[in-house]
Amino acid sequence: MDWLFLAEVSLAGLGAGALYALTGVAFVLIYKATRVVNLAIGEILMLGGYAFFGFAAGAGLPVWAAIPLTILVGALAGAVIERALIRPMLGESPISVFMVTVGLGSILVGLVELGFGADPLRLPEFLPNDPIFLGEAYLAPKVAYGFAAASVLIAIALAALRFSRAGVALRATAGDQGAAYSVGIDVGRVFSLAWVAACATAAGAGIVVGAIGGISPTMGVFGLSVLVVVIVGGLDSVAGALVGGLLIGLIEALAGAFLGGEFKLLATFGLLVLILMVRPYGLFGTHEIERL
Amino acid sequence: MRIGTLKLSYAADEALLDTPVQWLWLAALAAALVLLPFVAGPYWVYLACLVAINVASATGLNILTGYTGLVSLGQAAFMGVGAYTVAVLEIRLGTPFALNLLAGGIVTALVGVIVGIPSLRVKGLYLAIATIAASMILHFVFAHWSLTGETRGLSLPPATIFGRALDEPRELYWVIVPVTALLVLGAANLFRTRVGRAFIAIRDRDISAEVLGIPLLRTKLTSFALSSFYAGIAGGLWAYFFRVVTPESFPLITSIFYLAAIIVGGMGTILGGILGAAFMTLVPEVLKLFVGLVAPFVSDALSLLAPIRTIVFGLLIVGFLIFEPQGLAEIWRRIRRFFHLWPFRT
Numbered sequence: 001m002d003w004l005f006l007a008e009v010s011l012a013g014l015g016a017g018a019l020y021a022l023t024g025v026a027f028v029l030i031y032k033a034t035r036v037v038n039l040a041i042g043e044i045l046m047l048g049g050y051a052f053f054g055f056a057a058g059a060g061l062p063v064w065a066a067i068p069l070t071i072l073v074g075a076l077a078g079a080v081i082e083r084a085l086i087r088p089m090l091g092e093s094p095i096s097v098f099m100v101t102v103g104l105g106s107i108l109v110g111l112v113e114l115g116f117g118a119d120p121l122r123l124p125e126f127l128p129n130d131p132i133f134l135g136e137a138y139l140a141p142k143v144a145y146g147f148a149a150a151s152v153l154i155a156i157a158l159a160a161l162r163f164s165r166a167g168v169a170l171r172a173t174a175g176d177q178g179a180a181y182s183v184g185i186d187v188g189r190v191f192s193l194a195w196v197a198a199c200a201t202a203a204g205a206g207i208v209v210g211a212i213g214g215i216s217p218t219m220g221v222f223g224l225s226v227l228v229v230v231i232v233g234g235l236d237s238v239a240g241a242l243v244g245g246l247l248i249g250l251i252e253a254l255a256g257a258f259l260g261g262e263f264k265l266l267a268t269f270g271l272l273v274l275i276l277m278v279r280p281y282g283l284f285g286t287h288e289i290e291r292l
Numbered sequence: 293m294r295i296g297t298l299k300l301s302y303a304a305d306e307a308l309l310d311t312p313v314q315w316l317w318l319a320a321l322a323a324a325l326v327l328l329p330f331v332a333g334p335y336w337v338y339l340a341c342l343v344a345i346n347v348a349s350a351t352g353l354n355i356l357t358g359y360t361g362l363v364s365l366g367q368a369a370f371m372g373v374g375a376y377t378v379a380v381l382e383i384r385l386g387t388p389f390a391l392n393l394l395a396g397g398i399v400t401a402l403v404g405v406i407v408g409i410p411s412l413r414v415k416g417l418y419l420a421i422a423t424i425a426a427s428m429i430l431h432f433v434f435a436h437w438s439l440t441g442e443t444r445g446l447s448l449p450p451a452t453i454f455g456r457a458l459d460e461p462r463e464l465y466w467v468i469v470p471v472t473a474l475l476v477l478g479a480a481n482l483f484r485t486r487v488g489r490a491f492i493a494i495r496d497r498d499i500s501a502e503v504l505g506i507p508l509l510r511t512k513l514t515s516f517a518l519s520s521f522y523a524g525i526a527g528g529l530w531a532y533f534f535r536v537v538t539p540e541s542f543p544l545i546t547s548i549f550y551l552a553a554i555i556v557g558g559m560g561t562i563l564g565g566i567l568g569a570a571f572m573t574l575v576p577e578v579l580k581l582f583v584g585l586v587a588p589f590v591s592d593a594l595s596l597l598a599p600i601r602t603i604v605f606g607l608l609i610v611g612f613l614i615f616e617p618q619g620l621a622e623i624w625r626r627i628r629r630f631f632h633l634w635p636f637r638t
Contacts, residue, residue: 037417085610085614088614089613089614092613092617094416094417095363095416095417095420096555096613096617098363098417098420099551099552099555099609099613100609100610100613100614102548102551102552102606102609103552103605103606103607103608103609103610103613104606104610105606106548106602106603106605106606106609107602107603107606107607107610108606109599109602109606110599110600110601110602110603110604110605110606111599111603113598113599113602114596114599114600114603117595118598118599224424227421227424228425231418231421262432262435262436265428265432266428266429266432269424269425269428269429270425270429272421272422272425273410273422273425273426273429276410276413276414276418276421276422276425277410277413280413280414280418
């Protein structure tokens with residue numbers, strides 16, 4: 001057993017896992033507040049990657065301007081999506097809303113292909129390229145900076161959720177919508193807010209994912225892994241998304257390194273089946289009791 | 293309410309077709325289907341076969357999702373199981389093709405039962421995600437098992453019946469369309485039986501259904517088995533139609549396609565499965581025609597076809613869910629009601 005190799009693979013896996021965790025947090029934010037399973041999260045992430053490409057490479061803006069603009073685009077997309085597609089579906093069965101997000105994913109992929117073509121593109125280099133060593137283990141610099149960026153974004157999201165007025169309102173709505181209404185929280189606005197915040201986060205994640213692996217209209221597949229992450233962690237648990245994200249990243253990296261790249265998806269989905277059989281509500285999720 | 297449809301017995305009440313006019317329309321449809329290959333060009337016959345295969349698969353998914361309320365995103369993978377079974381039997385054993393089709397259906401039904409086992413513990417979206425996982429795992433098996441030809445896939449000889457090779461859509465039409473008609477008829481009749489009614493009870497409220505004495509696990513698994521049987525047969529027909537089966541033939545997007553088809557058509561109605569599958573199969577063709585028309589005026593119109601198709605696919609799902617959740621079948625019912633009541637109510 002080559003311990004150094006194992007350590008390097010694990011570090012790379014944790015780096016990728018941080019991005020899963022970040023996108024997972026975006027997913028959980030929407031689910032907590034609105035009970036919508038948003039399968040289009042991967043496509044919104046893709047949209048973020050392409051928006052950044054448009055600003056940084058297309059319009060030639062400097063990186064420090066392109067990043068906030070991209071996040072703004074994500075927020076705007078979230079607001080529009082919530083208003084136009086999700087609000088009319090209020091009160092419909094969860095499956096229907098889920099299918100709306102599937103349709104939305106398809107629309108976003110089509111739009112991006114229409115605007116930028118179907119070929120994969122590379123984002124302009126903006127992360128420093130010096131190799132990084134932790135002890136003796138080599139860590140790809142992009143992955144390291146990705147991990148750092150994801151950690152910062154997650155910390156901001158968590159702090160906002162914990163301390164800001166909007167975050168408290170969001171948690172109150174997640175706890176009990178009726179009670180939230182009765183203490184004067186505008187639940188409709190909380191729904192919008194959750195979508196705006198989640199889509200902005202996903203767009204931010206899209207920049208980092210795109211910087212590491214390039215962007216293409218099929219990068220929405222990332223959303224499938226995120227789906228596994230949140231199911232494993234528990235759909236309504238932020239802590240679950242963090243633990244699940246790191247876990248899935250680690251498992252994917254280990255399976256990819258020791259079994260071969262094609263085993264990545266098999267390993268994660270195998271874990272998913274296992275979790276569904278043993279703890280259907282995930283590691284940290286709330287077990288809902290069904291009453292007649 | 294319709295006028296002049298007084299029922300005197302349960303049998304009459306349960307009948308699939310309750311007026312002579314319906315018989316007439318059905319006879320007209322049957323005649324049209326028989327005449328089609330003689331009058332239409334090869335492209336239309338090809339399309340008709342494709343529509344029929346999709347109708348068979350969508351009807352199967354409708355049994356599971358529309359009638360039993362278990363959302364599955366594994367229909368394409370189930371079709372793959374059927375297609376691979378047929379291909380392997382045809383290549384390795386050379387058994388007669390009707391037997392292969394049946395075997396394809398049965399093997400897929402067994403796989404469906406295994407995939408359905410989690411359905412007792414998890415339901416709703418969790419089940420949908422479990423079926424995504426199952427289809428990923430099946431996909432992996434297709435791509436890595438030597439029996440299924442790994443990533444190269446399998447190509448199979450044409451189906452033969454009475455020593456005659458069916459290698460043209462025009463000939464296969466006579467197999468595909470009758471099989472699909474049988475399957476649809478079977479599905480329509482299913483919901484006149486105890487099992488079919490049990491499916492509907494589970495869809496409406498599974499706990500209540502259990503209280504009524506319906507064994508949940510067994511009935512849900514029956515639904516999975518039936519639905520995958522349909523998918524397996526459809527996959528087998530698909531294999532004979534395209535004569536090459538690769539792991540890429542049945543991606544997740546195809547499962548979404550079938551779910552979209554029954555949403556657009558109308559979940560929980562037999563007509564919905566038919567209309568939805570036909571509609572969703574024909575829309576891309578119409579788009580292709582349209583792009584062909586504007587091609588001389590717009591530069592590289594052909595490269596726009598794929599993204600526009602993707603967008604229209606998404607828009608159809610979203611649009612139907614928001615504006616017409618009961619689907620095309622409901623529109624059809626509305627048109628019929630108009631003519632029933634005309635001129636008394638417009």
